[in-house]
Amino acid sequence: MTDSAPHIQAPADTQVAPADEVLAQARRWRETGQAVALATVVATWGSSPRQPGSQLAVNADLDIVGSVSGGCIEGAVIGEAQAAMTDGKARLLEFGVTNERAWEVGLACGGRIQVLVERVGESP
Amino acid sequence: MKDATLAQVLEARAGRTPLAVVTRVSDGTQGVVTPDTADALLPPEAVADATRRLAADESGTVVAGGETWFVHAHTPPYRMVVVGAVHIAQPLVKMGVLAGFDTIVIDPRSAFATAERFPGVRVVDLWPDEAMSALGPDSRTAVITLTHDPKLDDAALSVALRSPAFFIGSLGSTRTHAARCKRLRREGFSDSEIARIHGPVGLAIGARAPAEIAAAILAQVVSVRRGGSVTG
Numbered sequence: 001m002t003d004s005a006p007h008i009q010a011p012a013d014t015q016v017a018p019a020d021e022v023l024a025q026a027r028r029w030r031e032t033g034q035a036v037a038l039a040t041v042v043a044t045w046g047s048s049p050r051q052p053g054s055q056l057a058v059n060a061d062l063d064i065v066g067s068v069s070g071g072c073i074e075g076a077v078i079g080e081a082q083a084a085m086t087d088g089k090a091r092l093l094e095f096g097v098t099n100e101r102a103w104e105v106g107l108a109c110g111g112r113i114q115v116l117v118e119r120v121g122e123s124p
Numbered sequence: 125m126k127d128a129t130l131a132q133v134l135e136a137r138a139g140r141t142p143l144a145v146v147t148r149v150s151d152g153t154q155g156v157v158t159p160d161t162a163d164a165l166l167p168p169e170a171v172a173d174a175t176r177r178l179a180a181d182e183s184g185t186v187v188a189g190g191e192t193w194f195v196h197a198h199t200p201p202y203r204m205v206v207v208g209a210v211h212i213a214q215p216l217v218k219m220g221v222l223a224g225f226d227t228i229v230i231d232p233r234s235a236f237a238t239a240e241r242f243p244g245v246r247v248v249d250l251w252p253d254e255a256m257s258a259l260g261p262d263s264r265t266a267v268i269t270l271t272h273d274p275k276l277d278d279a280a281l282s283v284a285l286r287s288p289a290f291f292i293g294s295l296g297s298t299r300t301h302a303a304r305c306k307r308l309r310r311e312g313f314s315d316s317e318i319a320r321i322h323g324p325v326g327l328a329i330g331a332r333a334p335a336e337i338a339a340a341i342l343a344q345v346v347s348v349r350r351g352g353s354v355t356g
Contacts, residue, residue: 023137042183
């Protein structure tokens with residue numbers, strides 16, 4: 001692929017888990033009274049495998065559906081998601097990676113990504 | 125996100141209506157924007173950006189009132205309705221799924237419309253006009269008829285032409301298409317209505333094999349959807 005070639009990607013919603021499935025699962029967890037947090041990609045710079053709007057939902061048992069990256073930032077995101085489930089505060093996370101570390105953390109080609117983490121539901 | 129907001133998003137997605145969730149990134153304050161409504165707590169610049177993003181089919185951030193807001197545009201997936209579970213439908217449906225279309229096959233002939241021939245795709249074995257009316261083609265729906273059988277193709281086209289479907293195409297030679305136009309005119313459709321039909325469907329790339337014809341059709345659908353320079 002040359003620099004001028006467009007990055008060919010399927011619409012974000014068709015990758016990994018359909019958006020409906022992430023949100024539907026979040027609601028199923030809420031309906032059984034579980035604490036749930038939602039992580040959403042809000043911005044990306046450079047090359048990133050997931051587009052703004054990509055989401056991940058996690059419950060208190062750390063069951064996960066969806067994704068916000070190709071892999072390794074999920075660990076840090078889930079840590080913050082647990083904190084959000086407890087204190088109810090939304091937080092904006094930013095991950096920047098160098099080219100060398102890009103593969104390790106699952107952000108191909110050295111991207112930067114912002115992820116908003118929020119609790120689902122009004123009470124803890 | 126409130127439980128009520130989550131329910132609202134899921135309802136909009138299921139009902140194929142556009143809805144944006146607009147969130148202040150500093151504290152998670154959130155409101156909802158639809159083409160007709162907006163939460164009063166949202167600054168007007170954020171509402172305007174959300175309205176634009178719903179139309180453009182994209183999510184992203186906007187600075188409004190000195191704060192950054194994230195607009196999450198939930199727009200219904202594009203659909204490809206293929207009428208006729210014929211040979212060409214098999215590669216076309218696969219390509220449609222790969223290109224991100226919610227793809228549906230209609231054919232009342234149950235010998236053709238089997239799940240085995242179309243794995244992972246919704247197959248409807250109703251008469252095309254009935255099936256099409258149930259689906260309700262909207263401005264994010266493409267309809268492609270492949271049967272060559274006027275009874276089936278025309279039944280689907282008569283529903284498609286009364287809908288805002290963004291793409292209508294029919295397989296068949298130029299002569300077949302001329303005969304089709306004549307029949308539709310007799311049914312009361314005007315020339316400008318009939319002109320919405322891409323026929324013979326597919327870009328003129330010299331396609332011969334079924335997969336080549338499917339590629340020509342998908343390319344034309346994509347070009348019309350994305351405003352490409354080649355659509356005929």
